[in-house]
Amino acid sequence: MKYTPVIGMEIHVELKTKSKMFCQCKNGLGLEKKPNIDICPVCTAQPGTLPVPNIQAIEFVQLAGLALGCNLRQISKFDRKNYFYPDIPKGYQISQYDQPFCEKGKLKINDKEIGITRIHLEEDTGKLIHPKGVEYTLVDFNRAGVPLMELVTEPDIETGEEARIFCQKLQQICRYLEISDADMEKGNMRCEANISLYKEGEEKLSGTKVEVKNINSFKFVEKAINFEIERQTELLDKGEKIVQETRGWDANKGETISQRKKESAHDYRYFPEPDIPPFSFDEEYINDLKRKLPELPAQKEERFRKEYNLPAGDVDVLTNDKDLAEYFEQVVSEIKEKIKCKEYECVEDKAIKLSANYVITELRKYMVLENHKIQDLKITPENYAELICIVAGGKINSSAAQAVLAEMYKTGGDPSQIIEEKNLAQMDNSEELEKVIDELLAKNEKSVADFKSGKENALKFLIGQTMAMTKGKANPQIVQEIIKKKLI
Numbered sequence: 001m002k003y004t005p006v007i008g009m010e011i012h013v014e015l016k017t018k019s020k021m022f023c024q025c026k027n028g029l030g031l032e033k034k035p036n037i038d039i040c041p042v043c044t045a046q047p048g049t050l051p052v053p054n055i056q057a058i059e060f061v062q063l064a065g066l067a068l069g070c071n072l073r074q075i076s077k078f079d080r081k082n083y084f085y086p087d088i089p090k091g092y093q094i095s096q097y098d099q100p101f102c103e104k105g106k107l108k109i110n111d112k113e114i115g116i117t118r119i120h121l122e123e124d125t126g127k128l129i130h131p132k133g134v135e136y137t138l139v140d141f142n143r144a145g146v147p148l149m150e151l152v153t154e155p156d157i158e159t160g161e162e163a164r165i166f167c168q169k170l171q172q173i174c175r176y177l178e179i180s181d182a183d184m185e186k187g188n189m190r191c192e193a194n195i196s197l198y199k200e201g202e203e204k205l206s207g208t209k210v211e212v213k214n215i216n217s218f219k220f221v222e223k224a225i226n227f228e229i230e231r232q233t234e235l236l237d238k239g240e241k242i243v244q245e246t247r248g249w250d251a252n253k254g255e256t257i258s259q260r261k262k263e264s265a266h267d268y269r270y271f272p273e274p275d276i277p278p279f280s281f282d283e284e285y286i287n288d289l290k291r292k293l294p295e296l297p298a299q300k301e302e303r304f305r306k307e308y309n310l311p312a313g314d315v316d317v318l319t320n321d322k323d324l325a326e327y328f329e330q331v332v333s334e335i336k337e338k339i340k341c342k343e344y345e346c347v348e349d350k351a352i353k354l355s356a357n358y359v360i361t362e363l364r365k366y367m368v369l370e371n372h373k374i375q376d377l378k379i380t381p382e383n384y385a386e387l388i389c390i391v392a393g394g395k396i397n398s399s400a401a402q403a404v405l406a407e408m409y410k411t412g413g414d415p416s417q418i419i420e421e422k423n424l425a426q427m428d429n430s431e432e433l434e435k436v437i438d439e440l441l442a443k444n445e446k447s448v449a450d451f452k453s454g455k456e457n458a459l460k461f462l463i464g465q466t467m468a469m470t471k472g473k474a475n476p477q478i479v480q481e482i483i484k485k486k487l488i
Contacts, residue, residue, distance in 0.1 A: 002199060002200075002233070002236075002237070003197035003198060003199055003207075003232075003233055003236060004158065004197065004198055004199075004200070004204075005158050005159065005195060005196075005197055005225075005229050006155045006158070006195070006196050006197070006198060006204055006205065006207060007155065007157035007158060007159075007162075007163055007193055007194065007195050007225060008152070008153050008154065008155040008156075008157065008193075008194045009151075009152075009153045009157065009163060009166060009167070009191060009192070009193055009194075010150065010151070010152050010153075010191075010192040010193075010194065010211075011150070011151045011153075011167060011170060011189065011190070011191050011192070012124075012148050012149070012150050012189070012190045012191075012192075013064075013148070013149045013150075013151070013170075013174055013179075013180045013182055013188065013189050014029050014030075014124060014146050014147070014148055014149075014180060014187070014188045014189070015027075015057050015060045015061070015146075015147040015148070015149055015179055015180050016029065016178075016179065016180050016181065016188075017054055017056045017057050017060065017147050018056070019054060020038075020043055020054065020123075020145040020146055020147065021051075021053070021054050021057055021094075021121075021122075021123045021124075021145050021146065021147040021148075022042055022043065022051030022052060022053060022054070022094065022123060022145055023040050023042035023043045023051070023052070023145060024040070025038045025039060025040050025042075025043055025145065026038045027146055027147070028142055029143070029146055029186070029187075029188060030124070030126075030127060030140075030142050030143025030146060030187065031186060031187075032142045035129070035138070035140035035141075035142060036140055036141055036142060037142065038142050039141045039142065039144070042145070043089070043141065043144050043145035044089045044141050044144065045089035045090040045091075050275050051094060051273075051275055051276060053078070053276060054147055057121060057147035058101065058121060058279070059289065060147070060149070060177070060179040060180075061101050061102065061119055061120070061121045061149050062101055062102060062281075062286075062289055063177050063179060063289060063292065063293065064102070064119055064149060064151075064173070064174065064177060064179060065101060065102025065105060065119050066289060066290055066293055067173050067176075067177060067293060067296055068102075068105035068106065068107055068116055068119070068151075068173070069105045069106050069107075069116075070102035070103055070104060070105030070116060070119060071102070071103050071104050071105075072101065072102055072281065072286050072289075073099055073100065073101060073102070073103065073281070074280065074281050074282065074283075074286075075099065075278060075279070075280055075281075076096070076099045076100065076101050076278065076279045076281070077096070077099050077272055077273070077276070077277075077278040077279065078094050078095070078096055078121075078272075078273040078276045079094075079095055079096055079097040079098075079270045079271060079272055079273055080092045080093070080094060080095075080270065080271055080272075080273050081093045081094075081095040081097070081122070081268045081270055082268055082269045082270075083267070083268055085125065086128060086137070086139060087125045087126035087127060087128050087139055087141075087144065088125050088126070088144070089126065089141060089144055093122060093123060093125070094122060094123050094273055094276070095120065095121075095122035095123075095150075096120035096121060096122065097270040098270075099278075100118040100119060100120035100121075101119065101120060101121060102116075102118065102119035102120070103117070103118050103119075104116070104117070104118075105119070107166060107169055107170065107173075108298070109162060109165045109166050109169055110162070110165065112156075112162070113156070114153055114154065114156045114157060114162075114166055115153060115154030115156050116151060116152070116153055116154070117152045117153060117154055118151075118152050119149060119150070119151045119152075120149075120150055121147065121148070121149055121150075122148050122150060123144070123145050123146070123147070123148060124143050124144065124145065124146040124147070124148040125143065125144060126139055126140055126141040126142070126143055126144035127139070127140045127142075127143055149179075149180075151170065153166070155194070155196075155204070155205065159225070159226075160221065160222035160223065160224070160225035160226040160229070161222055163191075163193060163221050163222065163225050164218045164219070164221045164222040167189075167191050167218055167221055168218055169297070170182070170189075171184075171189060172297050172320060173296065173297060174189075175321075175322055176294060176295075176296055176297055176322050177293075177294065178294075184216050184217050184218065185216065185217065187216070190215070190216070191215045191221050192211055192212065192213050192215065193211070193212045193215070193221065193224065193225050193228070194209050194210070194211050194212075195209070195210050195211075195212065195225060195228045195229065195232070196208055196209045196210065196232075196242070197229065197232050197233065197236065197242075207232075207242065208241070208242035208243070208244050209244060210228060210232065210242060210243075210244065210245060210246075210247060210256075211245070211246045211247065212224050212225070212228055212246075212247050212248070212249055212256050213246055213247070213248055213249070213259070214248040214249050215249050216251075220249055220251055223249075223254065224249040224256060227254065227255055227256055228247070228256050231255075231256065243258075244261070245258055245259070245260065245261055246259045246260050246261070247259055297319055297320075300319045300325060301315050301316070301319050304318060304319060304325075308332065308352050308353075308356070309349065309352075309353075310352075310353065310356055314356050314357070314360060317360050317364075318356060318359065318360065321374065323373070323374040323375060324359070324374050327359075327374050327377070327381060328355070328356065328359055330381035331355050331359070331381045331384045331385045331388070332352055332355060332385075333381070334381050334382050334384075334385030334386075335348070335351050335352060335355060335385045335388060335389060336348060338385060338386065338389050339351070339389070343389075344386075344389035344390070344392075344393050345393055346389055346392035346393040346394075347392065350392050351388050351389060351392040354388055354391060354392050355384070355385070355388045358387075358388065358391075358401075358405070362402060362405055363377075363379075363405070363409075366405075366406070366409045377409075378408075378409065378410075378411065378412030379408045379409060379412055380412070383408060383412070383413075383414055383415055384408075386414070386415050386416065387401065387404060387405065387408065387415040390415060390416070390419070394477075395419075395425060396419060396424055396425060397476065400419070400424040403422065403424060404418050404419060404422075404424060407422075433466075433470075433474060433478060433479060433482055434482055436466060436469055436470060436474070437462075437466055437479065437482050437483060437486065438486075439469075440462065440465055440466055440469060441462070441483075441486065441487075444461075444462065444465065447461050447462055448462075448487060451487055452487060459480070459483065459484075462483050463476060463479050463480055463483065466479045466483075467479070
């Protein structure tokens with residue numbers, strides 16, 4: 001490529017505080033079924049009202065800053081960002097300009113550090129509703145005043161894929177901190193990309209920056225950026241200039257479209273918010289915040305690899321969802337306890353790896369089919385651990401285990417009881433199996449002869465036939481040992 005892309009992200013995340021940013025209205029994140037029900041004189045900017053900052057929202061932003069390695073400012077303030085939109089009731093937005101709560105952080109993706117310029121706090125806007133077939137627009141102020149965290153990266157991203165991964169990692173951190181669900185489909189998280197290109201030998205920031213808005217999924221973040229890189233490349237190859245503007249992403253057409261000329265900071269005429277005094281945070285306050293930080297995704301991934309000796313792919317899946325990771329750890333704890341108390345005889349490492357495998361494949365398969373989250377699961381960690389110990393101890397085979405798990409998923413039942421009711425216990429009684437195998441060998445003289453002549457496939461056939469005769473209940477390992485003993 002003749003040109004190198006330079007990409008910076010601006011990401012807005014709605015914080016799930018109990019109340020809005022500057023008033024006591026319920027914070028419904030703008031997802032209320034009825035318009036204009038969670039509003040008051042403050043968030044609709046009635047004359048004479050005054051904003052009162054939400055301390056929990058400030059703490060949430062600072063926790064995010066600490067999780068991302070930012071410096072927390074000890075002196076900070078709110079500012080007025082002046083611009084008119086019909087869904088901003090005050091005619092200006094309370095935001096932050098030159099003294100954000102958090103500065104100079106980083107987030108590692110694919111062994112590359114993406115710098116974070118700042119994280120600040122502001123209030124969200126309302127929503128415009130355009131009814132079909134009419135010539136007017138309605139305004140819903142439920143979302144007006146919802147606490148909105150904005151994160152701005154350094155221009156360190158070079159591809160659409162890197163941008164997508166960055167956004168996904170940020171979503172994961174927000175969920176681990178429990179400050180936001182950061183669900184893009186619901187508008188909890190909104191991503192904007194600033195894209196420019198420069199030629200080799202030129203200054204990195206010499207290209208004209210174009211902002212792309214209205215991106216509502218991680219997949220579209222990647223697609224929108226890739227499209228914009230191609231669009232700008234084609235224009236530059238033709239000798240045309242890139243216009244500094246704001247563009248929107250049209251998912252139906254798979255392209256960006258021009259919306260308006262891009263504003264600069266001076267166009268917003270920032271000045272300190274006169275109704276909210278500046279903030280001062282001492283070292284004791286910041287240290288208290290640090291103690292509130294939970295185990296973060298990268299830390300959990302590292303611990304899972306070392307403590308459970310699991311492959312990187314399994315660890316990525318298990319730790320991607322904090323609730324799934326916690327469920328898995330509860331299962332592991334139950335497995336260890338059952339083995340320690342000699343309730344079941346099986347190898348601990350084998351049981352833990354089997355547990356991870358069943359969670360990642362079988363359990364998640366059912367959850368996807370039913371559109372369930374881990375919180376919806378009827379299977380208790382104790383019952384799940386019992387099933388794993390039964391399988392790891394060779395009491396049932398894998399096909400029987402899947403049948404038991406399917407029943408447990410439906411009912412939350414006890415695995416031992418399900419195995420007994422469905423008669424799924426594995427046959428490992430040698431005397432019983434010898435009778436079945438003697439009958440089988442008598443009926444399959446050709447396969448016996450093939451095996452004795454050195455054909456290994458004959459052994460697989462005989463084992464398979466034994467499994468069929470026992471309706472899958474025979475222990476394959478014992479079957480193999482008996483057949484070899486009789487024929488060698």
